[in-house]
Amino acid sequence: MIQDRALRPNTKVLPEHIRLNNRTLVLQTLYRTGLQSRADLARETGLTRVTVSDLISELMGENLVIELGQRQESRPGKPATLLDINRAAFQIISLDLSGHTRLRGAVLSLDGAVLSSSGLDLAGARGEAAFDKVAELLAQVIARATAPILGVGIGSPGIVDRAGVVRNAPNLGWRDQPLQARLQDTTGLPVRVVNDANAAVLAEHSFGGADHDLLLVKVGHGVGAGLLIGGRAIFGERFAAGEIGHVVVGTDDGPLCACGKSGCLEAWLSVPRLTAAIHDATAAAATPADAERAIFDILSEAGRRLGIILAPVVGALNLLEIVLSGPPELLDGALSAATVETLRSRTMATETGDLTLRMTAQGEDIVLRGAAVMVLSAQLGVS
């Protein structure tokens, strides 16, 4: 009876919080569907036209919503005044720090479209030097914005806590780096820092359409995952959810990993390992056909290993949708085919609903767009 309202009451609620909730609800509805009248919004949200009008006038006062003239449809009754989020009024800045050698940055529209992008070579910088590079790139990207900036979203590799402190990022040489707070200070803008794979899964969720629970596996220099259940990202007790790169696969040793263990997923699946293996196999092959077969075997085995790791996760969480992000020439073929086949043969997937595995449609901008989702969610409550 009570739990139906799904509010887990851990905090008190005041009348003014109602306002915030309903305001966000209206903004959310408008963000998703766009071009609706006040009456439409009232019907869709369940609020009355009066309340919607009031909220809309507040939102228009903040330049978040604009009127776009009357609906042209020919109907009885007074014509509706169409509204939309003022999509040109603000822009979002995103950084992707997950590249092994190169940082990326972009200006995005409120819709998550990349308006202009920049890059900066890390050039081996670590620790404070790496921070300086990030700050430099951020300043560059900010300078390219052509509208007021709603906020800054950053996808960082490593373990990032809820306050945007990068607890541990080996590649950048960071330990307990309070990236969010520092950049917020230097820029004066709202900043959100999240793990790159978590950003990616948010992008896939918001822009990829389906409203399923989602596991995204990001294959790059390392292997990480982002997990979204019931519309919420899972961060983990120590903010290390998705760190599956150093979980051992299978019961037959496997290649030695940099971490000291044998048979880690990363030792099978990371881009450097795969390219090296393919390179070696190609060099050793007598004929092009031999090379092709060898490459197929390497990718299939990597895919199988990924499937073996994912099977218990898929079973335990009853996941129906898995998305891969990374170089398509490696992932999108024998590898993903082997993964999905392994998954199906090792779980009860057929019993509990069909399992889907696919490449992301977001391409290389996935982390940038996901970081933008964080900003939208934090600043507007919208996604």
Added chain:
Amino acid sequence: MIQDRALRPNTKVLPEHIRLNNRTLVLQTLYRTGLQSRADLARETGLTRVTVSDLISELMGENLVIELGQRQESRPGKPATLLDINRAAFQIISLDLSGHTRLRGAVLSLDGAVLSSSGLDLAGARGEAAFDKVAELLAQVIARATAPILGVGIGSPGIVDRAGVVRNAPNLGWRDQPLQARLQDTTGLPVRVVNDANAAVLAEHSFGGADHDLLLVKVGHGVGAGLLIGGRAIFGERFAAGEIGHVVVGTDDGPLCACGKSGCLEAWLSVPRLTAAIHDATAAAATPADAERAIFDILSEAGRRLGIILAPVVGALNLLEIVLSGPPELLDGALSAATVETLRSRTMATETGDLTLRMTAQGEDIVLRGAAVMVLSAQLGVS
């Protein structure tokens, strides 16, 4: 800024919803700590004394809260009137349908203590006959209640959806059995039906103390798991979360399972399999020492297999706490030792915080108590 309130605004909120939230907040606080004054509650919840007084008088009107005289402490100021949940005013009925041959039922106090318990042999009943057995047991248990009944909680094996429909429970011969609705009709009481492992993890969470994310593995005739993340149970897209019994372990075949695959977790770990293997080994052993060693090996290997399945889940979710439920003579020893050792050696557990694995402290009543938690949560918003 906005997302800080953590209300995902998918529905409108009205002023009266505030009341419900704060009422539940007060009740929750009182349920957890017990014996507090109105002023104490005001301090703890952040609400004013006025509002708390108002809510309390409402709750006292429903006989949910009672006054227990004045606090005996010697302090300046007017002495406080102590309040508590009226723990004797209501009782909860729970059923545990997960036994392979025997159904269990109990009357519980609002604190989750078992007041009286009953049982009924399934005697091989399936389908409608099994339903009749359940209804019969429920009527028996209801008759033993000595106070108004708050509700009925039922832990059922198999896949149970949010509406309490048992989608699939092979042992009971049920498919799409609307257990919750049917029993609600026959008894006129509020009924909640959940999967047995999910009930178990709720019990462990509510009565076990720690507020960690939690994975509970329930080993019985089959093997299932319940998962709790951020205080919420995970049900899965098709309500089959936790169904890890038929996930294949490792890359070396393993024993044939009833489901047709080889090396399913259940084929290694279920109670019938383990007892049979131990029986055979004991019969074949030349000396008692040999038998003991053989048993140790069997249990260790089973534990290792469990660890292999759990490692990816622990890594992906960054879990710190795993609880085992089942026969202690099988689980609590070589088996759990092997599991935790396997987990630590196959994940980065040491890097991301210490991993705990332990037996449940709830014993055999775990499902009954978990089902009671469902009722408390549904009827009072409390847990």
Added chain:
DNA sequence: TTTCGTTCGTAAGGTTTACTAACAAACATG
């Protein structure tokens, strides 16, 4: 013993919120 400060619970009045009811404006249709 009296006075003072403290704490508890309640009463009265104010603010915020969304609701209902009613209305004018603008349009299509018969």
Added chain:
DNA sequence: CATGTTTGTTAGTAAACCTTACGAACGAAA
């Protein structure tokens, strides 16, 4: 041209919390 429909606004109401103020009951100190 009258009628019905739809839109958005105005006015008034109900519910929820808050702030302010107060009496009651107690310990400590004069």
